[in-house]
Amino acid sequence: MILDSLTSFERYVTLHASFGKVLDFIKNHDLHTLPDGKHIIEEGNIWCSVSSSEAREPENAPLEAHDSFIDIHVILEGTEIIGFRDRARCMGIDVKYDETADIAFLKEKPEAYVSYSDDNFIICFPQDCHAPLIGTGTIRKAVFKVRL
Numbered sequence: 186m187i188l189d190s191l192t193s194f195e196r197y198v199t200l201h202a203s204f205g206k207v208l209d210f211i212k213n214h215d216l217h218t219l220p221d222g223k224h225i226i227e228e229g230n231i232w233c234s235v236s237s238s239e240a241r242e243p244e245n246a247p248l249e250a251h252d253s254f255i256d257i258h259v260i261l262e263g264t265e266i267i268g269f270r271d272r273a274r275c276m277g278i279d280v281k282y283d284e285t286a287d288i289a290f291l292k293e294k295p296e297a298y299v300s301y302s303d304d305n306f307i308i309c310f311p312q313d314c315h316a317p318l319i320g321t322g323t324i325r326k327a328v329f330k331v332r333l
Contacts, residue, residue: 191305260301
């Protein structure tokens with residue numbers, strides 16, 4: 186997991202070959218004015234989904250895991266608390282993985298929580314199980330999905 190300011194995203198482009206395309210998208214689009222919905226950057230490999238969601242209580246935010254994509258969560262409005270747990274510390278027993286959506290919801294609870302707000306981002310790699318959208322009020326965010 187990486188947490189930083191969006192203005193510092195350029196520091197991380199060497200972590201994955203497609204992060205440069207994410208940076209180009211960020212530089213060429215005002216994320217705050219993008220309409221809600223899916224914005225394709227590279228068909229099947231990179232996209233940005235913008236949404237506004239009501240925050241939830243920690244007990245209503247299950248840990249999720251992804252096998253095929255890296256998530257880059259960018260807060261556009263509000264404050265989000267996101268829970269984390271190292272995937273190596275999750276049992277994965279009786280967990281259904283949806284290959285089409287690249288997601289599994291785990292039964293374990295987060296071991297740590299991070300709060301972040303406007304124009305901050307968090308990169309979640311497959312080993313970073315995460316429970317997003319914890320907090321109060323409405324959270325508007327962009328989530329970039331980057332194929333491994």
